Amino acid sequence: MKDDNDRNRRELKLWLRMLLTTRAAEAELREFLRVSHGTTLPRFDVMAALWRRGEAISMSDLSRMLLVSNGNATAVVDRLEKDGLVKRSPSETDRRTVFVSLTEAGTTRFMTLARDHSDEVSRIFADLPDEDLDTMSAILKRMGERRNAAK
Template sequence: MSHDPLSKRRLKIWIRLLGVTRTAEGALREFLRLGHDTTLPRFDVLAALYRRRDGVTMSELSRMLLVSNGNATTVVDRLEKDGLVRRTQSDSDRRTVFVALTPEGLAQFEGLAAEHEAQVNALFSGLTEADLDTLTDILKRMGGPK
């Protein structure tokens, strides 16, 4: 048992952060499912490939998304079937497969990303610029993404 007087408050903040995250993620899943007939994992794969336009190996993609190779493969299979990504084998190692966005995948992601950003903006519209600065500072001190 902790004797730190802030321990209970820190636990409550963790629960609140988790709740906010889950609520926002749920809203984004619904937005993608209902508004675009897609899923958050598909969006995440497209976003990762958008950041690395030259393509990545399946292993790199799995690491970027913090998912198993099997999960990444399942999503990539569907995206490839839909013509949004393409796989190519490495010239130097036939076991290595690269995946990248197709032109159609790039165009579709750019439109979807703009709407996703607008949705996130709406979800957090109650935060002022000062709130965002404070929250960014706090999360950085906690070790969150820069």
């Protein structure tokens, strides 16, 4: 029983470390995007999802990709559309469906943001040797695979 309690404490400690580290890194990225680019992490995330897809996607698909509610995605897309970075287009087959995609200006803006975001992530991880990055990536990948296999 003692071994189980010790393992449980170690697991909880690891969980808290992962959570605190992730939150700290996310806070640094949020501040970097706000100060250096006058934008937000949710706006960056929407643009990144649209850029990765490379074509117009439905607002529902966008919400699922980002793991946010339709309302949250809509609010971010509204602001991006107002700034001319994304455009909406109605579905030709379903009047309830709206597609969203990056505009040319949005693609240009995203490329700058993506480059600088990548540089900032590199700065955050700069103190870790390559072996640690590889080990941490492998561990997290195994955890994700195990979680996905259980579904």
